[in-house]
Amino acid sequence: MHKTLLYLFITMLLIGCKKKLTKVVSYHDNGSIKEIYYIDKDSIEHGEKISYFPSGRVYYKTYLTKGNYKDTVYYYRDDDKNDIKFKKFFLNNDFTYYEDFYTNGNMGQKGVLNDDDQRIGLWKNYDKDGNHHFTKEYKIIDGIEYTNQMWITLPTGDTLTEGVSIQYHFDKNKLQLTDSIYAFFQTEDSAFDEEDKEKTTVSVVLPKDYTQANFVPDFSNRAKDPGEKEGIPAIEIQSLKEHPNPMAVLQNPIDTTDYKKTVAFYWKPKRTGKDTIRGYFKEKLTLVDESKPIQLDKDQDSIITSYTKRIYFEFAVEVTKD
Template sequence: MLKTLLYLFTTMLLIGCKEKLTKVVKYYDNGSIERIYFLDSDSVKQGEVKIYFSNNRIKLKGKYRDGSFSDTIYHYRDEEKNIVEVQNYYFNNGTYLYKDFYINGKLKQEGLSNKNDQRIGLWKNYDKDGNHHFTKEYKIIDGIEYTNQMWITLPTGDTLTEGVSIQYHFDKNKLQLTDSIYAFFQTEDSAFDEEDKEKTTVSVVLPKDYTQANFVPDFSNRAKDPGEKEGIPAIEIQSLKEHPNPMAVLQNPIDTTDYKKTVAFYWKPKRTGKDTIRGYFKEKLTLVDESKPIQLDKDQDSIITSYTKRIYFEFAVEVTKD
């Protein structure tokens, strides 16, 4: 059990309005210092903090502001050379930039985490020689950390997709109320193997009427699939293969005739101001057990199995009057 010596002595530190801080020292049972930090008059942690291993080597060094970590926090390996293992830079909104390092000092990975320690956005990973190895994109979906896409960087510098990934773009982010946005989506790599991906279908799912209710940032209020009664009603835009005249919605020629993996459409605003287009690209594999006859009776066991991979996106727009 740690021995604690509270209010060992007080010292004056220049923070805020030169408030008097109380230095707190905690000890291991062997008598070595476990940590040193400071409390303000409300017993809230402020200023510098140091934490040690039981062998007196530094374990953590950083700073508190109003009880939370602030600025850069260094976590050290239990090594004589005080090698940094993890470095976090904390922002005022509670998010922080995370970096960890190999024992040789080379950067291993870096990316942004939220205040719940969930990874968000693009995270870059490196090998022990410092070469960029792969990138993962994380989103928070239904409150849970979700791997959205992944790209591997080859020694040549080229990028290889891993798992399902897509390319997509909207042709403008500012428009007038009478204008429309052109959206283009295309699969770069399927989530399924070579044999099964020939049986997949792709589509884009959007709120049915975003002026009434849009998807929230973590999509937790969405209908899990179009047609479901619970959640925000959604519409599903099928691939160009299902379109009667695909050339009518293709704004520019594309380098493939594989309309099966391409979704394109026009999005027309219904109100002025700043807005966000939220939705997801869906790749679905449906398997039918051909050894059994198709069952039309809903009371009988289904012989159809489906697997779905979703890639979530959001795009900020600003709409002005004519």
């Protein structure tokens, strides 16, 4: 008896709520339904919303709460199967979680989009058989989506030594003002081919004085190279190969450390509070073409061409008093 009364109460409540919403239907030029959604007394969308292709197939469907997309939005293909092509879920920070799918239903890729629909962070990509193929890390640099790193993987999950990536770590994220952070960077795989990567040099670029001017999140205020006048002053820390005593810099030094592709240093804070260490790892290839002399400068008898790959990083720290 109590269950029956509860069921009747819920039914009446749902009917009462539904009466407060007005169904809205719009149409394509061909007469087929374009959209169906509901609005409340203030003309704010609430509840289920379905959009259709001119063919009559579902284009997308979702559920709105007081005009906001608080639920997953499912987008469909305009074909006979009319299956899901991709879906989005709107996160609280105005970012969007995204997944898309192959026609066989297996996932293609997944990751997070910012409010400009640019990929950020780690994105996983899969082949048509559902195997994890590779992972890309995206950052927004100068306002543009930038592929920062990439790792290629086997179906077993093992990482291949292909792609463009580095390994790096800071030994602590909380420290006192008199302390320092140890930083270690090393190329996992070069941005250049097997022959050229033997000619590359690596370094890490940081703001010269972050208390005066730090790199902004999209690094748009950086100098394109430390020697350039535009952008905030920066310092460039060369690889251990250029260091007079690399063993003094390395923590727990090991014989297998490749000094040519490794940068290690100590970072000392200059103020208390929360900070962010921003910088980039730079791999540079310089080619000299001695077969094409430059006539304008008698002291320069060859053409020098350089190519640079930058991998950007940021690391949050908290500094306390002694």
